Amino acid sequence: MDSPSSVDARSTKAPVNASAVRNAALTLFAERGYHGTALSQIAGELGIRTPSLYNHMRSKQDLLRDLVTETTEQVWAEYESAIDGVEDVVERLRRATRVYALRHATHRREALVVNRDIDCLDEPARAHVLELRRRHALAIRDLIAEGARSGRFVEGESTLGAFAILEMCVSIARWFREDGPQSADAVAETYSRYALRIAGLR
């Protein structure tokens, strides 16, 4: 005998709700991109028909917007929290990088969507998200510049250094596997070490 009632793609048991729809969308957007994912595929993943999705969402664009804005806002909040109360600039850069790297190992799908489909967002959501990302890059740049001024770092190209550090972390989402040889924490630790080296820690 199969599970209770059918042999759907999904576990056939859990009731479909808004959260399940968002989760299925997240998985498929991460796998195939926003334009590469049809609502019929999201529905199929949940074992329902396409029109039924509209009981749990307003539109495909809404799914993307919520997902990307919430993720980006969390990234900024995590950055602020990570450096809060820490005075040493080296430690601030270490913690900022560690939390960013950790997120990209533990929230791979969100990271892939944010970095691939940001331009699929309608305004004003797109501008809002880009502004948060810009703020994050500038904050990292300032950490490098401050450390260089105070003689803790040797790196003078703080803008390039910030991009290098952030984007190297983003890429973790592309290769990290939960069942791989390294834990998310271990990867985050190693990458925060790389960040300090890029900054030119003396």
Next chain:
Amino acid sequence: MDSPSSVDARSTKAPVNASAVRNAALTLFAERGYHGTALSQIAGELGIRTPSLYNHMRSKQDLLRDLVTETTEQVWAEYESAIDGVEDVVERLRRATRVYALRHATHRREALVVNRDIDCLDEPARAHVLELRRRHALAIRDLIAEGARSGRFVEGESTLGAFAILEMCVSIARWFREDGPQSADAVAETYSRYALRIAGLR
């Protein structure tokens, strides 16, 4: 008076050929992604109708395949050429990174498409491209490991280090501007320095 004959999106002069179609596709794929680009948009960019494209290509998938496979093969060839005849492991890593970083500043559109739409490729092209990329990552990993064994580098996590170096270079395509403050050569030079730091050059 306008240009010779019309006010098309394109310069109205140059005859459309296979190379012009590939170039328009490259620009639009880089901007909106493979699934986000319609053949009608490529045609519009060239000032012709969609069916006319078929005088210069076989299919949309063909455009993507040629573009991605040629680019990836060039990347591997450039890597081999960059380290050819160079014995010192530090200098090999420096040159391998510099040529890879430089390519991502000078071939931004190709890099964006390769890194965004690789999974849109049909087999066997997809597997071929992934194999070339894997080979490249393993080669960088081996350089780091060899340098660590010989005491030139301190980095032990050669696999993570290789990913960090390569992906940091890939990201150049996302922010580099030809009319920006730094030349492509200067960026490549700075990034190759970051690579040696990630590897833990003593």
Next chain:
DNA sequence: CCTACCGATCGGTAGG
């Protein structure tokens, strides 16, 4: 290079 057209599929709505 074009017009005319193909079947398929898209996101979304009507109306239970």
Next chain:
DNA sequence: CCTACCGATCGGTAGG
């Protein structure tokens, strides 16, 4: 939650 259906658009072909 469904069936039935909407107009729009997709990649691609026929046939000049």
